[in-house]
Amino acid sequence: MGLELRMVGYSALLGFAQIVLASHTASFQRGYDWTAGPREGAVPPLTGAAHQFARVSANFLETFPIFAxxxxxxxxxxxxxxxxxxGVQLYFWSRLAYAxxxxxxxVRSLVWNVSAAGMIxxxxxxxWPVQ
Structure with missing residues (x-):
């Protein structure tokens, strides 16, 4: 397997780790009754680390399908x-640094732009392959 496919795999694992962090920090903040329940109704917005991990995870999920x-x-x-x-290395390492x-x-915006440059x-x- 080549570097490109390995980096897609590593990036997928990074995205999964970010989803897990976002989920658990939200559960810590809202309680596991909320996590285990139907999650219906109004809830207060996330704050602190829970908000940060939710945004990091959402941002990753916006770019990963295009990268992959x-x-x-x-x-x-x-x-x-x-x-x-x-390109694949710029994307992965900048997404790792983003969180x-x-x-x-x-700096966060600059790092996001590095991941975008990787995709470009x-x-x-x-x-436009080089011949």
Whole structure:
């Protein structure tokens, strides 16, 4: 298995870990009766770490399908190379750094842009291959 597919797998595991953290911190805040119940009705908004992990998880889930689609398409089209290698690594490592940097406003945005640049590199390799 190549680097691109491994990084898709690592990214999926990272996303799962972020979902688990978001779920558990929300449960700690709202109580396990709420978690085990039907979750209907109004609830107060999450605060602190629970809010942060919910936002980090939601943000990851907004970008991961695009990343995975690009990386898998590059693999299927046999377009893997230096651009895809850089792209998948930029995406994964910046998404890993995003969670602890969530409250550092400008740095968080910069890190998000690095993950977006990774996806752009993969798209470039897929759509405009170097001959």
């Amino acid at each position: 689609a690009l990386a898998l398409a590059a693999h299927v089209a046999n377009r893997e190379g230096p651009l895809t290698s850089w 602890p940097l969530y409250r550092v406003r400008l 590199l993969i798209a470039a390799a897929l759509l």
